[in-house]
Amino acid sequence: xxxxxxxxxxxxxxxxxxxxxxxxxxxxxxxxxxxxxxxxxxxxxxxxxxxxxxxxxxxxxxxxxxxxxxxxxxxxxxxxxxxxxxxxxxxxxxxxxxxxxxxxxxxxxxxxxxxxxxxxxxxxxxxxxxxxxxxxxxxxxxxxxxxxxxxxxxxxxxxxxxxxxxxxxxxxxxxxxxxxxxxxxxxxxxxxxxxxxxxxxxxxxxxxxxxxxxxxxxxxxxxxxxxxxxxxxxxxxxxxxxxxxxxxxxxxxxxxxxxxxxxxxxxxxxxxxxxxxxxxxxxxxxxxxxxxxxxxxxxxxxxxxxxxxxxxxxxxxxxxxxxxxxxxxxxxxxxxxxxxxxxxxxxxxxxxxxxxxxxxxxxxxxxxxxxxxxxxxxxxxxxxx
Numbered sequence: 001x002x003x004x005x006x007x008x009x010x011x012x013x014x015x016x017x018x019x020x021x022x023x024x025x026x027x028x029x030x031x032x033x034x035x036x037x038x039x040x041x042x043x044x045x046x047x048x049x050x051x052x053x054x055x056x057x058x059x060x061x062x063x064x065x066x067x068x069x070x071x072x073x074x075x076x077x078x079x080x081x082x083x084x085x086x087x088x089x090x091x092x093x094x095x096x097x098x099x100x101x102x103x104x105x106x107x108x109x110x111x112x113x114x115x116x117x118x119x120x121x122x123x124x125x126x127x128x129x130x131x132x133x134x135x136x137x138x139x140x141x142x143x144x145x146x147x148x149x150x151x152x153x154x155x156x157x158x159x160x161x162x163x164x165x166x167x168x169x170x171x172x173x174x175x176x177x178x179x180x181x182x183x184x185x186x187x188x189x190x191x192x193x194x195x196x197x198x199x200x201x202x203x204x205x206x207x208x209x210x211x212x213x214x215x216x217x218x219x220x221x222x223x224x225x226x227x228x229x230x231x232x233x234x235x236x237x238x239x240x241x242x243x244x245x246x247x248x249x250x251x252x253x254x255x256x257x258x259x260x261x262x263x264x265x266x267x268x269x270x271x272x273x274x275x276x277x278x279x280x281x282x283x284x285x286x287x288x289x290x291x292x293x294x295x296x297x298x299x300x301x302x303x304x305x306x307x308x309x310x311x312x313x314x315x316x317x318x319x320x321x322x323x324x325x326x327x328x329x330x331x332x333x334x335x336x337x338x339x340x341x342x343x344x345x346x347x348x349x350x351x352x353x354x355x356x357x358x359x360x361x362x363x364x365x366x367x368x369x370x371x372x373x374x375x376x377x378x379x380x381x382x383x384x385x
Contacts, residue, residue: 007309008363012356013190014253015197016245024241033237036218040240041066047247048201051174055151058180063210065202066235066243067217070170070187073200074102076233077166077185078138080202080212083108087137090130090332091168092122093319093343095142099168100326103140111136112321114333114340118279120144124157126334131161133336143169143176144316146193146287147278151179158182171287174250178203188243193257193287194250196242199235254285256357261286263361264353267368274375288315289355291371296378298351304374310367313352319343 024040031039048064067073078089085107091099093112100110113130116123122141130136139157143149149172154165158181169176170187173194178184183206188199202213215222220230235243246253261284268275274295278286293301302312320326321340331338353367 008311008354008359008367009356010311010313010352010354011191012358013195014193014256014357015190015195016242016249020245020248021241024244025238028237028241035234035236037234038237038240040237040244041235044235044240044243044247047244048174049203051247051250052203053175053177055177055179057152057155058178058205060180060205060207062178062203062205063207065210065213065217066240067200067202067213068233068235068239069198070185070189070200071098071102072217072231072233073185073187073202074099074140074166074168075105076213076216076231077183077202077204078102078106078108079216079230080209081138081164081166081183083137088135089138089140090122090127090134090136091140092142092144093321093331093340094120094144094316094346095168095320096170096316097320097323097325098170099140099142100320100329104325108137110326110329112326112329112331112340112343114342115144115346117342117346119147119281120278120346121147121149124150124153127157128161129334129336130332131163134330134332136163138164138166140166140168143167143172145278145290146171146175146285147281148172148176148283148285150282151177151182154182155179172285173201175254175283175285178205180205183209188239193253193285194243194246196239196246199239199243253357257355258285260355260357260359260364261289263364264289264355264368267364268371271372271375274379275371286355288352290315290350290352292346293349293351295375298349300378301351301371301374305367305370308366308370310370311354314350315352317347317350319347322347 052062089103103110165182167184173186183204186201188196216230217233220226220228333339
């Protein structure tokens, strides 16, 4: 969110204006339906599903179940899979704490894996190595910083192993594809590109799984009876109204973010060897713009940028392994060793830069100029990387 002490903010939400919401709020006034899957929530379900990219070989249409938050989406998706207590869930150690917390609240056991040094994500090859070394019941890869995960690769992983997959694609709606067999949890928090204030989606092509998520989000009710304990995680009509308005403008929001992403990539390119950006993703969209520093610590660069009125954030850092709540979690690195070398190396070096639709090209130029000067001042000409 914004901090008025900084001239260039790291995040500025881009949500619909009040005049775009007025007709939808008037519909709520007319129906007096405010929650419990009202007409706007039902309409948003259809609109959200239609935004999901097509996936090769996926014959069934996606179901988009709107819920109260991205964290709720993760927990509901896990509960809907019906894993037994104590089942192990493989997830990368570079990610938001909500996924590990969701697993623990469901009575499951998180297992932290390492990530690829280029994409900063858990790959199917790494997951295959892990499931050979441990009794993994479910895999939860993360679309880190909005980096779209390869849905077809994860479909193949499921078909090869029979192990279900839930993607934590919090910031990657609506560009993250949903495969034939893979369930995806999205966040619609205000800071996400498709922000509605607060909300989430569980998206799957499995009819039975989608219906179970709906039931669990409504206390577990089925035909007036609770068949299994659930939660109260339904999306309100007010949040659905914002979602419907946001859907009509999301193409413009994404185009502006892409303009900013490309501007950063072009201006940081001359600093190759000193900084790098996350690689890959189809499409190459990002919900957050994070750089890796190769010549200095991220905290030092953050301090330098802060002195120039430029706000930064260290999203996912430190990694989950450093959080007291998760220090008991098993590490399952390369060759089944209890060490995560890529995560450990990335942790002190990642820094989130200002990235939002309000940024001008001049803002990006100023941020990158400060980065370049700071690197030059930290490394004399004879000692540069």
